[in-house]
Amino acid sequence: MTAEWFDELEVGQHRPYGSYVFTLENIRAFAQKFDPQPFHLDEELGRASVYGGLCASGWHTAAAYMQCCARAVFAARDRLAAQGKDLPPLGPSPGFENLKWLKPVFPGDTVTFAGEVIAKRELNSRPDWGLLTIRNRGVNQHDEAVFEFTSKLLVGRRDGGH
Amino acid sequence: MTAEWFDELEVGQHRPYGSYVFTLENIRAFAQKFDPQPFHLDEELGRASVYGGLCASGWHTAAAYMQCCARAVFAARDRLAAQGKDLPPLGPSPGFENLKWLKPVFPGDTVTFAGEVIAKRELNSRPDWGLLTIRNRGVNQHDEAVFEFTSKLLVGRRDGGH
Numbered sequence: 442m443t444a445e446w447f448d449e450l451e452v453g454q455h456r457p458y459g460s461y462v463f464t465l466e467n468i469r470a471f472a473q474k475f476d477p478q479p480f481h482l483d484e485e486l487g488r489a490s491v492y493g494g495l496c497a498s499g500w501h502t503a504a505a506y507m508q509c510c511a512r513a514v515f516a517a518r519d520r521l522a523a524q525g526k527d528l529p530p531l532g533p534s535p536g537f538e539n540l541k542w543l544k545p546v547f548p549g550d551t552v553t554f555a556g557e558v559i560a561k562r563e564l565n566s567r568p569d570w571g572l573l574t575i576r577n578r579g580v581n582q583h584d585e586a587v588f589e590f591t592s593k594l595l596v597g598r599r600d601g602g603h
Numbered sequence: 604m605t606a607e608w609f610d611e612l613e614v615g616q617h618r619p620y621g622s623y624v625f626t627l628e629n630i631r632a633f634a635q636k637f638d639p640q641p642f643h644l645d646e647e648l649g650r651a652s653v654y655g656g657l658c659a660s661g662w663h664t665a666a667a668y669m670q671c672c673a674r675a676v677f678a679a680r681d682r683l684a685a686q687g688k689d690l691p692p693l694g695p696s697p698g699f700e701n702l703k704w705l706k707p708v709f710p711g712d713t714v715t716f717a718g719e720v721i722a723k724r725e726l727n728s729r730p731d732w733g734l735l736t737i738r739n740r741g742v743n744q745h746d747e748a749v750f751e752f753t754s755k756l757l758v759g760r761r762d763g764g765h
Binding site: 463474475476477478479480490491492496499500501503504505507508511515530532533534535536537538540541542589590595 | 604632636637638639640642652654655660661662665666667669670673677691692694695696697698699700701702704721752757
């Protein structure tokens, strides 16, 4: 999702998404619902695991990325709308590549997410959309990358490609 | 996560994970928390969107996969433990590749998840673990694939590689 039209986005552009604070409570709540592995729920079993401590489900980190991204993009869309700018439609994501959980995320960690536009491509078959490739990353408070993936996103073209 | 040791898993093996029922309520609850895009929250805005209807966040589908996988693997581990078998440790996933959201998931859809072992590789650097590659898929009640990704997983070797 973007606040800008395809035409306004440039390769190399940095997109800050903000931060998410992981707590024992939200790590356990997500894990209970979706990923009840013992090292996401129990501190002692976490310490005994390969992670060395209770840590967040990787899918929790992914959902936290989405929350930050959505919040940042909606805030930017609101600012642009207040300035009277017209906004692109919210386009679908066909999927992504190479998701990496680089380090465990522990209670108390703050993960700051950002994206970087690494490619853009016009679509002959769908002239009203362009395909954006974004490398997304999450970094903890020790400046260690914990999460990374490359997403594809369809973004509206301002003039419908004409 | 697996119930079997690396040594017992074979390329081509099918791993059924069971089903998840998407409802208006759970789609909206997930979206409100993690992915508040209008087409995940509002039926009218969903109909007006590229998806043609209110649909689930792709991250909700991913979390639903994890829920089904965890439930199936824990049930299998419980069965094996009840038979007196020793179980492999739960290993970490370094990440995955090529996640695809192939079709939107709508309220009322039942998505059935399964995995297939497509590769296994011993690790010289870590003789007590093997690297498993699994192609995971989610199929709706119309037998349409809606979700797919290829995961990597470290799985314990029964004899520590000796």
